[in-house]
């Protein structure tokens with residue numbers, strides 16, 4: 001289904017998801033050049049034998065020159081801002097970085113004659129879902145600037161596809177967690193799994209925001225996907241680009257776990273009981289967000305191989321266990 005031998009520019013390849021995908025592409029035998037401004041990316045995530053261009057995606061000339069110089073034939077575009085609260089506070093910044101950044105990379109692709117593109121979208125494009133699994137054709141009503149910029153990016157890709165025939169796959173990530181090793185791990189403090197693991201590792205108690213939702217145990221439900229599975233989905237998606245393609249795909253497991261179930265898993269993995277602090281609801285949190293994954297299964301033959309235990313255990317090893325440095 002997928003063939004090796006691609007030559008890819010990976011923007012944001014020093015970031016958490018980008019670096020995992022670089023590993024997966026190279027494991028298949030593809031060539032990769034990373035372009036990253038290192039504002040949040042880490043050089044240690046980029047292997048020594050991978051060319052690293054330190055530049056912003058807003059620097060269209062450098063992106064175009066990199067594509068030409070390395071004779072690249074496709075782009076996986078990860079470089080973007082991804083904090084929901086930051087996007088609410090700074091919408092202009094998010095529109096510049098996420099939408100203008102994408103426009104700049106697409107303009108560079110046009111100049112270099114590159115017509116294969118994989119785009120990092122998000123479940124945030126759906127907004128507050130009803131709780132039933134969401135499919136790609138369901139309405140998109142994002143509720144914050146992070147989501148609106150990701151959706152605007154999808155529209156931009158569709159417009160360029162219609163005008164130039166650009167081949168693209170937009171992948172809508174659900175809740176990504178886990179790690180291959182410590183070097184690639186998510187160092188951020190923005191999401192449930194790393195926050196909960198850090199709290200437990202420090203001997204503290206993680207917080208659950210709300211147990212009064214209309215869900216089986218009252219806490220929010222999310223679809224947690226292992227970053228290695230997500231990386232594999234990118235590799236599989238590149239296989240669609242051998243033909244004309246304008247595709248949008250959910251990437252999740254297709255099954256929800258509650259925040260309280262995550263806490264129980266953290267306790268099992270850490271080998272110590274976890275008694276979370278129950279706090280009020282976090283503003284803006286939808287009760288349940290779960291992916292309908294039938295389209296990606298049909299188009300790519302892809303499905304997640306890792307379960308929640310694998311996700312939490314790998315994140316624990318990468319963040320907490322010093323022996324798991326893997327670098």
Ligand SMILES: O=c1ccn([C@@H]2O[C@H](COP(=O)(O)OP(=O)(O)O[C@H]3O[C@H](CO)[C@H](O)[C@H](O)[C@H]3O)[C@@H](O)[C@H]2O)c(=O)[nH]1
Pocket residue numbers: 082083084122123124125173174175190191192193195196206207208209210220221222259282285289
């Ligand atoms: O310490 C914490 C942290 C989070 N949560 C809860 O855990 C759930 C997941 O929260 P995250 O912040 O990890 O993830 P979100 O589902 O809010 O957001 C994620 O999914 C969004 C799409 O829906 C965007 O893609 C976003 O970038 C991505 O982080 C939420 O119910 C949240 O309230 C806690 O209970 N305690």
